[in-house]
Amino acid sequence: xxxxxxxxxxxxKPSQTLSLTCTVSGASISTNKYYCSWVRQxxxxxxxxxxxxxxxxxxxxxxxxxSRVGLSLDTSKNQFSLRVSSLTAADTAVYYCAxxxxxxxxGVQRPDNWFxxxxxxxxxxxxx
Amino acid sequence: QxxxxxPPSVSGAPGxxxxxxxxxxxxxxGAGYDxxxxxxxxxTAPKLLIFVNNNRPSGxxxxxxxxxxxxxxxxxxxxxxxxxxxDYYCQSYDISLSGSSVFGTGTKVTVL
Numbered sequence: 001x002x003x004x005x006x007x008x009x010x011x012x013k014p015s016q017t018l019s020l021t022c023t024v025s026g027a028s029i030s031t032n033k034y035y036c037s038w039v040r041q042x043x044x045x046x047x048x049x050x051x052x053x054x055x056x057x058x059x060x061x062x063x064x065x066x067s068r069v070g071l072s073l074d075t076s077k078n079q080f081s082l083r084v085s086s087l088t089a090a091d092t093a094v095y096y097c098a099x100x101x102x103x104x105x106x107g108v109q110r111p112d113n114w115f116x117x118x119x120x121x122x123x124x125x126x127x128x
Numbered sequence: 129q130x131x132x133x134x135p136p137s138v139s140g141a142p143g144x145x146x147x148x149x150x151x152x153x154x155x156x157x158g159a160g161y162d163x164x165x166x167x168x169x170x171x172t173a174p175k176l177l178i179f180v181n182n183n184r185p186s187g188x189x190x191x192x193x194x195x196x197x198x199x200x201x202x203x204x205x206x207x208x209x210x211x212x213x214x215d216y217y218c219q220s221y222d223i224s225l226s227g228s229s230v231f232g233t234g235t236k237v238t239v240l
Contacts, residue, residue: 037229039231045233045234046233046234047217047219047231047232047234048231049228049229049230049231052229062228063226063227063228064225096174098174100229101179105180110162111161111221111227111229112162112220112221112229114164114176114179114180114219115164115174115176115219116176116179116185117173117176118173118174119173120171120172120173121171121173
């Protein structure tokens, strides 16, 4: 059974860059069956998709975050990472890593697939 | 801000049936994109409950039903149990603003 675990700082200062890592166990990230994804949850409950990265490093970002976000893979460690720059208090959230199904349905690669596994999340607070 | 709207809360007594709506638009659900549902207990990993509108992953009880019609989708929980008390989110894809996965606003289910 696949497990995902986020790691990184719980407190970062405004204007700094956040770096989080997701360690995957029980399954390889070096597969075209899944994308590695990040989602965040604001204190008020709302979920926001941040972005995906596929097994060869192609990235897909939320239009609202694209200018400040970067995703990367470390297949040797079965990990993937998120960087968010120019942080403000509005970036305070619980950050989740997740696995996004990349299967073709009826022979078509669809963007409306689902997240089949998630980490427990890590709270990141942006404050001076 | 979420583009999929859910009621903030629903409640029911044990054994009752509750339904959670997920209202979208012609840019997402109405464009033919599928809907998925997640159950989330705070402090834990969200759990996939329904995928592609009405399919249950292995291990999800058959008390959970998903449906989709037009620009909306619904999740029904039949025979409500205390363990069903959690937050529930729908998810789909939105083609506006270059396209992105989108989530619903979330619904808290309370078992009375």
